[in-house]
Amino acid sequence: DAGVTQSPTHLIKTRGQQVTLRCSPKSGHDTVSWYQQALGQGPQFIFQYYEEEERQRGNFPDRFSGHQFPNYSSELNVNALLLGDSALYLCASSLMNSPLHFGNGTRLTVT
Amino acid sequence: AQTVTQSQPEMSVQEAETVTLSCTYDTSENNYYLFWYKQPPSRQMILVIRQEAYKQQNATENRFSVNFQKAAKSFSLKISDSQLGDTAMYFCAFMKGNAGNNRKLIWGLGTSLAVNP
Incomplete structure (x- = not known):
């Protein structure tokens, strides 16, 4: 039973570029959440997708957008990258009222 | 707004001994x-233990147990018989309940635990 898988593992981008991160949820899970974890910090909630719609959003600018597909997989898009966007991006999947299962994350470096 | 505070940035313990990590939170x-999550160098967040606020009984999972003090808004994690594999960052996290499919976790800054041989 595959857990949550994220791709790519590492990514290096230049300021101003755009990036897309991908997440496949654990089998049977229908909800995907994204978190940003800066170095030495706890994760910060970006948004949550359920039934292909954004259901909740944290305090992140519109440069951060996402999508959920019919197979429940999800993408996180970040436009106009800033140096401060450098972080570990974590994807988590779950069913309603069940604990979150996390992937290994994507390490994004913006230069 | 809810907040989670972990006041111990780093801790260490000898193998086979017991250690307690502290967490306080604020909510109305x-x-x-x-929750307590563990993040080893592999970066994956692993659920250690979960506590429902309406349950008075403290949650336990093998060597891991919590001391949940609802009135004091305190939620500490006790690790018994510490093992080298317990070395990791430990995060305390909060989630509102009964909000539909709410999946928003609010996290503390973490405690880095080193288990020494």
Whole structure:
């Protein structure tokens, strides 16, 4: 039973570029959440997708957008990258009222 | 707004001994969940233990147990018989309950635990 898988593992981008991160949820899970974890910090909630719609959003600018597909997989898009966007991006999947299962994350470096 | 505070940035313990990690939180909610997650160098967040606020009994999972003090808004994690594989960052997290499919976790800054041989 595959857990949550994220791709790519590492990514290096230049300021101003755009990036897309991908997440496949654990089998049977229908909800995907994204978190940003800066170095030495706890994760910060970006948004949550359920039934292909954004259901909740944290305090992140519109440069951060996402999508959920019919197979429940999800993408996180970040436009106009800033140096401060450098972080570990974590994807988590779950069913309603069940604990979150996390992937290994994507390490994004913006230069 | 909810906040989670972990006041111990780093801790260490000898193998086979017991260690307690502290967490306090602030909320006006009455229905919520509290979690401890472990993040080893592999970066994956692994659920250690979960506590429902409406349950008075403290949660336990093998060597891991919590001391949940709802009135004091305290949620500490006790690791018994510490093992080298317990070396990791430990995060305390809060989630509101009864909010539909709410999946928003609010996290502390973490405690880095080193288990020494």
